[in-house]
Amino acid sequence: MPRGPNAARLRAALAARLGGRAGEIEEAVRDRVYSIADPLATDDPEYAAGLPPTISAAVEYACRALGGEGAPPPVPTVLLAQARLAARCRVPMDDVMRRYVAGNALLVDFLIEEAAHGGVSPQRLKGVLRPHATLLDDLMSTLSQEYQREVAARPLDGERRRARCVERLLAGELIDTAELAYPLEAWHLAAIARGPFPIEALSDLARRADCRLLAVGRGDSAWIWLASRHPHRVEEIPAVLLSARPSGTILALGEAAEGVAGWRLSHRQARAALLVAVQSAAGTARYAEVALLASIQHDDLLAASLQRMFLAPLDRDRDGGENARRTLRAYFMAERNSTSAAATLGVSRNTVAKRLREIEAAIGRPLSTCAPELEAALRLEDLRAEAAELSLRTTTGSFQGTSTIPEPD
Numbered sequence: 001m002p003r004g005p006n007a008a009r010l011r012a013a014l015a016a017r018l019g020g021r022a023g024e025i026e027e028a029v030r031d032r033v034y035s036i037a038d039p040l041a042t043d044d045p046e047y048a049a050g051l052p053p054t055i056s057a058a059v060e061y062a063c064r065a066l067g068g069e070g071a072p073p074p075v076p077t078v079l080l081a082q083a084r085l086a087a088r089c090r091v092p093m094d095d096v097m098r099r100y101v102a103g104n105a106l107l108v109d110f111l112i113e114e115a116a117h118g119g120v121s122p123q124r125l126k127g128v129l130r131p132h133a134t135l136l137d138d139l140m141s142t143l144s145q146e147y148q149r150e151v152a153a154r155p156l157d158g159e160r161r162r163a164r165c166v167e168r169l170l171a172g173e174l175i176d177t178a179e180l181a182y183p184l185e186a187w188h189l190a191a192i193a194r195g196p197f198p199i200e201a202l203s204d205l206a207r208r209a210d211c212r213l214l215a216v217g218r219g220d221s222a223w224i225w226l227a228s229r230h231p232h233r234v235e236e237i238p239a240v241l242l243s244a245r246p247s248g249t250i251l252a253l254g255e256a257a258e259g260v261a262g263w264r265l266s267h268r269q270a271r272a273a274l275l276v277a278v279q280s281a282a283g284t285a286r287y288a289e290v291a292l293l294a295s296i297q298h299d300d301l302l303a304a305s306l307q308r309m310f311l312a313p314l315d316r317d318r319d320g321g322e323n324a325r326r327t328l329r330a331y332f333m334a335e336r337n338s339t340s341a342a343a344t345l346g347v348s349r350n351t352v353a354k355r356l357r358e359i360e361a362a363i364g365r366p367l368s369t370c371a372p373e374l375e376a377a378l379r380l381e382d383l384r385a386e387a388a389e390l391s392l393r394t395t396t397g398s399f400q401g402t403s404t405i406p407e408p409d
Contacts, residue, residue, distance in 0.1 A: 008069055010120065011128055015067025017114040018107075022059055025110050029055050029103040036098050047082070047089040054082040055103065062107055065135050066128070072135050075142050083143040087150035096147065097140055104136050163216045166223065170264055182214040186227040187234040189256050190266035191241055192274050194221045195249035205244050209237055221274075225263060231256060238286055245284070252277040253286040272298075279387035292372075293379050306377035310370065313362040324362070325378065327355045332375045336367075 018025065030052065057078040065072040086096050108129065115125045161179060168175050169184075177184060206213035206226055210233055214225040226241075228234050234256040245251050254269035256262075269287035272294040277285035287294065296303050314321030327345065331352065334340035338356070342349045360366050367374065 007127065010124060012067045013118065014111060014114055014120075014128060015063045017118070018059075018066070018110060019063050021110065021114075022056075022063070025107060026052075026055050026059050028110075029059065029106050032102045032106050033099045036095070036102055047085050047091050050082050050085055054078055058100070058103060059107065061139075062104075062132075062135070066111075066132060072138070075139060079139075079143060080146050083146040084150040087147045093144065093147055096143070100136070100140055100143070108132070159216070163218070166214070166216050169260070170267060172264075180214060182212055182225070183227050183229070184260045184263055186212070186229045187231045187256055187258050188225050188227045188263045188266050189234045189237045190254040190263070190270045191224040191226075192221055192252045192267075192270045193224060193245075193249055194251075194274070194278065196246050205240055209233060209240050211237065223267065225267070227263075231258075242284060250274070250277050250283045252284070255287050276383065279383050281386040281389065292376055293383065296376060296380055303380060306373060306380065310363055310374045310377040311381060313364070314359065316362070324355065324359050327352060328359065328374065328378060331356065332371075332378070336371065 033051065033055065057076045061073065061076050061079070083096065086093070111128070111132075112125065115128070120128075165175060165177060165180055169177060202213055202215055202222075202224060209226065209228075211226040211228045214227070216223050226234070226237050237256075238253050241251060241253065252270045252274035254266035254273065257266045269291075273285040273287040273290055275297045276290040276294050277283060285294075296306070311321070311325075314324045317324060327341070330341040330344040331338065334344060338352045339349050342352045345352065356367060363370070363374070
């Protein structure tokens with residue numbers, strides 16, 4: 001890398017050569033930038049109008065930095081202003097950076113050309129280009145930060161403000177919730193819908209149930225709350241929601257609860273139930289009915305332990321435990337009534353009693369001490385089997401859908 005007076009003179013000479021061709025360079029850079037993404041066709045008119053002076057300032061800045069010594073000059077305010085304008089006009093940051101990279105590549109081409117005309121050796125030219133590459137990195141980092149600051153400071157549109165308000169409220173912040181137009185002091189029931197569930201259908205549902213609606217889009221899901229000052233109306237909401245659920249929509253429900261704390265709790269319950277709903281062939285889950293199963297799903301140790309302690313011993317039967325599992329399902333479905341289980345299975349009560357004794361022997365403990373754990377293990381196994389079947393159907397295209405409630409950007 002060239003150092004000392006000779007290096008400084010070389011950089012100054014090349015900068016002067018480039019400065020003498022500034023108009024030509026600016027025109028070439030403008031053509032290159034516009035060929036990447038024509039701002040007149042895709043960007044805000046105000047941003048497009050600011051590009052020509054920005055290009056001029058960028059070329060001048062590069063020449064000044066090339067010919068100077070010590071630290072590079074400050075980034076021109078016009079470049080910073082254009083970065084902020086890009087954010088306000090919602091010009092993608094990727095487009096902004098691609099334009100700078102393309103313009104710089106063209107500027108380097110001119111620099112190489114002038115170096116060749118001046119008889120500069122490739123080795124000495126490399127010494128000039130190294131600090132220029134660092135200058136570009138620093139410039140793009142500065143402009144990116146300016147862009148992001150403007151994004152963070154710009155006013156939010158209505159949907160984004162509502163979503164941000166909901167997120168902050170869920171996080172426990174004390175904020176002004178007037179914009180939500182939703183009675184947080186009332187009784188609430190939360191739901192999460194994944195798939196096609198039009199906002200219009202939710203609004204009609206809320207009117208029929210005489211409830212207030214709050215819904216925000218989050219990715220491929222919609223977070224939903226329905227509120228009423230009358231607890232009995234909230235208790236009726238799950239049945240109404242399930243009946244209105246479009247085909248292909250996964251729906252998870254929390255439980256009715258009162259006040260802001262209840263609003264948060266019901267949402268947390270719906271989120272926990274969603275893990276069960278997405279794996280269930282039914283595509284629905286209500287927290288009160290799957291609370292234990294949802295908790296097990298979040299605890300790998302518990303899930304693995306239940307399978308090893310209560311189901312793995314049954315696999316040693318000649319039929320792989322199928323008969324034992326079928327008997328247990330009937331037994332638990334009958335609320336542990338052997339007579340009713342026998343009727344469901346089409347066998348005698350003594351046969352059921354004999355099978356249950358064999359199961360107790362296999363797992364090494366009486367059912368009276370572990371029935372809840374054994375039932376949970378069976379339900380988890382069934383759920384995972386449904387999830388595997390559902391995954392196969394999804395892969396072949398038989399189950400698809402996305403939320404029609406837009407997510408704020």
